[in-house]
Amino acid sequence: MWRRSADHTYKYMCKRLEQEVMQEREQRASETLLRERGGALEVRRQLEAELQVLRANHSSQDLLTPPPSLVGVSPLALQAPPQPPQAPPLQVQVQQLSKEKQSVEAELHRCQEAEREASERVHRLERLVEVLRKKVGTGSVRAVS
Incomplete structure (x- = not known):
C-alpha cells in the first residue's frame, strides 16, 4: 500500500519536474x-542614424555646389554669413552610439548571466528527474531534449 502511494508521488514529481524543464527551455528560447x-532594433537605429547623416551630407553638398546658372559667380559671393560654431553632429552621434553600446553590453552581460543561471537550473532539474526515476524503479533514464 505504502509502496504504491510512494510510486504515485514519485511519478507525479517526475512529471512536474519534466514540465518545469520544458517551461525553462521555452523561457530560454523566448x-x-x-x-x-x-539587437536587430539596435542595428536598425544605427542604420537610420547613418542614413540621416548621409542625407545631411548630401544636402550640404548640394548647397556647396552652385547650380549651372551660377557657374561663373565667385564662390565667396554664394557663401552664407558665418554661423556660430556648432557641435559637430558626428561627434554627438559617436557619443550617443558609445552610450548605446555600453547599455547594450550591459544588457548582454545581464542576459548571459540569466541564461547561465537558467542552464544550471535545468541541469539540476534534469539530475533530480533522473534520481527520482531511479527511485521509482522505472530504470529508463531518457535524455530530455
Whole structure:
C-alpha cells in the first residue's frame, strides 16, 4: 500500500519536474528571441542614424555646389554669413552610439548571466528527474531534449 502511494508521488514529481524543464527551455528560447530582436532594433537605429547623416551630407553638398546658372559667380559671393560654431553632429552621434553600446553590453552581460543561471537550473532539474526515476524503479533514464 505504502509502496504504491510512494510510486504515485514519485511519478507525479517526475512529471512536474519534466514540465518545469520544458517551461525553462521555452523561457530560454523566448529570451534568446527577445535578445535577437533587441539587437536587430539596435542595428536598425544605427542604420537610420547613418542614413540621416548621409542625407545631411548630401544636402550640404548640394548647397556647396552652385547650380549651372551660377557657374561663373565667385564662390565667396554664394557663401552664407558665418554661423556660430556648432557641435559637430558626428561627434554627438559617436557619443550617443558609445552610450548605446555600453547599455547594450550591459544588457548582454545581464542576459548571459540569466541564461547561465537558467542552464544550471535545468541541469539540476534534469539530475533530480533522473534520481527520482531511479527511485521509482522505472530504470529508463531518457535524455530530455
